[in-house]
Amino acid sequence: MLRSQPMPLLVPRSYPGSLSIVIPIFNEESGIGLLRSAMERFIQDLECDSCELVLVNDGSTDCSIQRLAEWASEDCRVKVIHLSRNFGHQVAATAGLDFATGEAVVLMDADLQDPPDVVHSMIDRYCEGYDVVYGQRTARAGETAFKRLSAWLFYRFSRRFIHPDLPVDTGDFRLMSRQCLEALSELRETHRFLRGMVTWIGFPQIAVSYQRKPRTVGVTKYPLRKMLALAWTAATSLSILPLKFSLLMGVLFGLLGVEEAVRAILAHLLGWYTVPGWTSTIVVTSILGSVILLSMSIMGEYVGKIYEQVKDRPLYIVARTINIPTDRQIM
Numbered sequence: 001m002l003r004s005q006p007m008p009l010l011v012p013r014s015y016p017g018s019l020s021i022v023i024p025i026f027n028e029e030s031g032i033g034l035l036r037s038a039m040e041r042f043i044q045d046l047e048c049d050s051c052e053l054v055l056v057n058d059g060s061t062d063c064s065i066q067r068l069a070e071w072a073s074e075d076c077r078v079k080v081i082h083l084s085r086n087f088g089h090q091v092a093a094t095a096g097l098d099f100a101t102g103e104a105v106v107l108m109d110a111d112l113q114d115p116p117d118v119v120h121s122m123i124d125r126y127c128e129g130y131d132v133v134y135g136q137r138t139a140r141a142g143e144t145a146f147k148r149l150s151a152w153l154f155y156r157f158s159r160r161f162i163h164p165d166l167p168v169d170t171g172d173f174r175l176m177s178r179q180c181l182e183a184l185s186e187l188r189e190t191h192r193f194l195r196g197m198v199t200w201i202g203f204p205q206i207a208v209s210y211q212r213k214p215r216t217v218g219v220t221k222y223p224l225r226k227m228l229a230l231a232w233t234a235a236t237s238l239s240i241l242p243l244k245f246s247l248l249m250g251v252l253f254g255l256l257g258v259e260e261a262v263r264a265i266l267a268h269l270l271g272w273y274t275v276p277g278w279t280s281t282i283v284v285t286s287i288l289g290s291v292i293l294l295s296m297s298i299m300g301e302y303v304g305k306i307y308e309q310v311k312d313r314p315l316y317i318v319a320r321t322i323n324i325p326t327d328r329q330i331m
């Protein structure tokens with residue numbers, strides 16, 4: 001459990017009567033067969049009365065939607081949400097969570113890096129009374145040293161500077177109670193960092209450890225560009241620390257300016273040197289120029305985010321759904 005969280009008041013619950021498993025999918029055509037057999041095996045071992053799979057096709061450009069439609073036509077537990085284009089993992093996951101109807105809801109990836117069997121331990125903790133049970137990785141097999149290092153740095157940095165309760169080595173693989181999900185669905189911000197939002201919501205949260213497996217097939221859909229974008233969203237959606245950074249730089253360079261001024265006055269009075277300090281002037285001016293531009297661009301990032309938020313557009317657009325009753329089509 002997270003140290004700075006309040007002591008949870010755990011109210012034990014019975015095994016969830018219904019479970020939803022939400023899986024965002026982007027160009028996973030080659031892995032859908034494996035996902036299907038793994039999920040069918042997993043669902044057999046559940047003690048729930050009903051289980052649904054909410055599969056969100058996030059604008060895949062391969063034949064993922066055809067594979068999903070075939071699967072859904074043979075299994076009415078499979079519900080497909082076909083988004084009108086690629087909205088990104090965090091928004092696709094949100095769409096799936098919005099459509100999930102289960103008493104408990106699990107969010108996981110399509111590539112089976114998060115082993116479905118871990119969900120059994122998550123359900124055990126859910127029954128103890130926890131509202132959020134997140135998977136914490138003890139090992140990340142099959143990932144490059146760069147990916148592991150960047151993830152390690154990202155989690156430590158986020159915890160230190162963005163939110164002290166953000167759990168480390170934790171992705172979006174988690175189980176949430178209906179109460180928690182309803183609270184989460186109230187947060188409609190455009191720039192989404194789901195883990196941070198779930199941390200912000202509170203409720204009793206706990207980790208279960210698991211070994212992250214290599215991808216079954218295909219390649220990661222999170223290239224460096226998307227990882228950096230997610231890290232930036234995390235930094236700017238959960239805290240205003242980057243804005244404070246401008247203030248810090250302002251103070252530092254203000255002090256440097258005072259030091260330069262004192263030195264110039266002393267040099268003039270004591271006659272230390274007579275050549276005007278062109279170099280130092282240029283250095284200080286260019287550093288100041290870059291700090292001002294940096295500060296303005298950080299502010300610009302926030303202004304841009306405010307602009308996008310005030311447009312109040314829907315987070316995603318559903319083009320089609322399969323196996324979902326029509327009264328649940330409109331958000």
Ligand code: UDP
Nearest residue numbers: 024025026058088089092109110220221222
């Ligand atoms: N994904 C998505 N939209 C995107 C990128 C990824 O729906 O724009 C899905 C992807 O199909 C997978 C999950 O999000 O089910 C996590 O992506 P991935 O496994 O590539 O990320 P990694 O595990 O490498 O961080």
Ligand code: MG
Nearest residue numbers: 109111113215
């Ligand atoms: Mg993955």
